[in-house]
Amino acid sequence: MIWDLPVETAPRETLEALQLERLRRTLEWIRERVPFYRARLGEAGLAPSDLRSLQDLPRLPFTRKADVRDHYPFGLFAVPREQVTRIHASSGTRGKPAVVGYTRQDLEIWSEVMARGLAAAGAHPGEILHVAYGYGLFTGGLGFHYGAERLGLTVIPASSGNTLRQIMLLQDFRPRGLACTPSFALHIGEAMREAGIKAEAIGLRYGLFGAEPWSEGMRREIEAVLGLTAVDFYGLSEVIGPGVAAECAEARDGLHINEDHFLPEVVDPASGEPLPPGTEGELVFTTLSKEAFPLIRYRTGDISALYPGPCRCGRTLVRMARVKGRADDMLIIRGVNVYPSQVEAVLLEVQELAPHYQLVVDRSGTLPRLEVQVEPAESLLRAWGGWREDRPELARLRETVAARLKAALALTTEVRILPPKGVPRSEGKAVRVLEKP
Ligand code: DLL
Numbered sequence: 001m002i003w004d005l006p007v008e009t010a011p012r013e014t015l016e017a018l019q020l021e022r023l024r025r026t027l028e029w030i031r032e033r034v035p036f037y038r039a040r041l042g043e044a045g046l047a048p049s050d051l052r053s054l055q056d057l058p059r060l061p062f063t064r065k066a067d068v069r070d071h072y073p074f075g076l077f078a079v080p081r082e083q084v085t086r087i088h089a090s091s092g093t094r095g096k097p098a099v100v101g102y103t104r105q106d107l108e109i110w111s112e113v114m115a116r117g118l119a120a121a122g123a124h125p126g127e128i129l130h131v132a133y134g135y136g137l138f139t140g141g142l143g144f145h146y147g148a149e150r151l152g153l154t155v156i157p158a159s160s161g162n163t164l165r166q167i168m169l170l171q172d173f174r175p176r177g178l179a180c181t182p183s184f185a186l187h188i189g190e191a192m193r194e195a196g197i198k199a200e201a202i203g204l205r206y207g208l209f210g211a212e213p214w215s216e217g218m219r220r221e222i223e224a225v226l227g228l229t230a231v232d233f234y235g236l237s238e239v240i241g242p243g244v245a246a247e248c249a250e251a252r253d254g255l256h257i258n259e260d261h262f263l264p265e266v267v268d269p270a271s272g273e274p275l276p277p278g279t280e281g282e283l284v285f286t287t288l289s290k291e292a293f294p295l296i297r298y299r300t301g302d303i304s305a306l307y308p309g310p311c312r313c314g315r316t317l318v319r320m321a322r323v324k325g326r327a328d329d330m331l332i333i334r335g336v337n338v339y340p341s342q343v344e345a346v347l348l349e350v351q352e353l354a355p356h357y358q359l360v361v362d363r364s365g366t367l368p369r370l371e372v373q374v375e376p377a378e379s380l381l382r383a384w385g386g387w388r389e390d391r392p393e394l395a396r397l398r399e400t401v402a403a404r405l406k407a408a409l410a411l412t413t414e415v416r417i418l419p420p421k422g423v424p425r426s427e428g429k430a431v432r433v434l435e436k437p
Helices: 012-033 035-044 054-059 065-070 104-121 139-151 163-173 182-194 216-226 340-347 378-384 393-409
Strands: 086-089 099-102 128-131 154-156 177-180 206-210 229-236 241-247 255-257 262-267 281-287 298-304 331-333 336-338 353-362 369-376 414-417 433-435
Touching (some): 012 281, 054 262, 104 139, 104 206, 104 229, 104 241, 128 163, 139 154, 139 241, 182 206, 182 216, 216 340, 229 255, 331 353, 336 340, 340 369, 340 393, 369 393, 393 414
Parallel strands (some): 128 154, 128 177, 353 433, 369 414
Antiparallel strands (some): 241 255, 262 281, 281 298, 331 336
16 A cells, blocks of 8 residues: 555656755755754855755765764754654664654654555554554654554554563454564564464564664564564654655565655765765765754765665655665674674575574784674474584584685684574664674
8 A cells, every 4th residue: 555645656856846845945944943054054155045956965064973962962953942742862872862853743744654654564554563662762662653553553552572471462462563673573483483372373464674784584584483574664763763764565675765755865985975876875864844853964874775766566766775784883804894784694594593693793802803603593403402512513503604604705703603592682673793892
C-alpha cells in the first residue's frame, strides 16, 4: 500500500519544485530565528533568494555533529522553547547527547513519514504492531508508536528489554508486525527457539528493523528464525528519528527517502565534495519542513549511496543503499579499512557459525590487532553433543573463518570461538566493537 500516493509517486520535476520552494522557506526561517545560522549564512554571503535551483545547494555551509553539541541543549532551536512539544536525544553513549525538539507540526510530519514507511513495509490498518524499540529519549519507540497510530494500527508499546516477557506478549497478542533493532530481533528469535516456540505459533508477517547497521546475511537469519519479511528502516534523531527512509516490501532494494521533507546528498567524507548518484560516500541531509530543529546540510557520518530512478513498487522517491556504517566506525587494521558490517557479511556466510559476533581491537602493540569473537552454530553443537573447549574441530573452524576474512576483506584477524552465549546479546543497539583496555 502506498500511503501518500501523490507525493510518493510524484514526477521528479514536481518533487524538485517542491524541494526548492521548501528549501528557500527553511533558509528564511532559520535566518530569522537561529543566530548560529544567521552568522553561517552571513559568512557564506548567501541570501535565500540566491538559491536559483537545487544545483546551488552545495553553496550552503555544512552543519556538523559538533555544531549540535556546541549548542547543547536548546541553542539551535528555531522556535521559543514554549512552542516545543517534545524533546528527544541521540542515543550516543559518550558525553552529552544531541538534543532535538519538535513542534506539534513537526510531530505531525514525523507521524506521516513513519506511516509511509510502515505501509511500504506491508502494514495494513487494523493490524497489531509490537514495538520493542526503547521508549524514552531515544526516537525509536515513540517514532514507531505515533506512525503506527497514524496508519491505524493497534500498537503494543512493549519497549525494549525483558526478552521472555516480549515472547509471551507476542504469543498472546499475535501481532502481525515487530519493530525493534535487528540484533534484538535475532535475540528474540533465539530465545523463542530455546523455549521451543515455533515462528508459526506467533504468526508475525513483517519486521521493521533499523537503528544500527545490519547485513543481508543478518536479514536472512532473522527471517528464518522469526518467519517474517524483514525491512530496513533508517533515520537519526537530528533529522527527525526513524522515518527518514525505509525499504518497500516489494523490492527491498534500497530505502526510499522521504525527500519532500529531507533533501539528501552524498559527499566525499574527506573533501565534502558532492558525489554523483551511485557513488558511496557520506549522507548529508537538509530538512525542508521542520520548525523546531531545522538543519542545513547535516553531515550524518553514515556511509551510503543514492539511487534515483523509479522503483518497481511505483515510488519515485530516491533510494539510498543500506547504510554500511558510520565513517567513525571504520576500523583501520594493518592498513586495511573495514566496517564491522563487512565483517558481519563474511561471518554470516559461514554455516558453522551462529549469527552472533563481536570485534575486539587491541591497540597496545605497534600495529592494531583485530580479534573476531564468534560462536559455533547450533547445528554444530548438536553434532558435537554439546560444547567442549577441546574439540579438535575448533582449530580448523578458526582457520576457516580467518581465511574467509582474509580472502574477502584482505583482513588479518585472530578468530576466537567462544562457548554458546559467549557473545553478549543485545536488546537495543548492539555494541559490535570493543577496544581492549
Ligand atoms: O537510531 C533512529 C532510528 C530508530 C532509526 C529506529 C531506525 C529505527 P539515533 O539514535 O540518533 O537514531 O541514531 C542514528 O543510527 O546515524 C546511523 O548511524 C544508525 N542507523 C539508524 N538506522 C540505521 C539503519 C536512530 N537502518 C544513527 N542501518 C544513524 C544502519 C542505522 N544504521
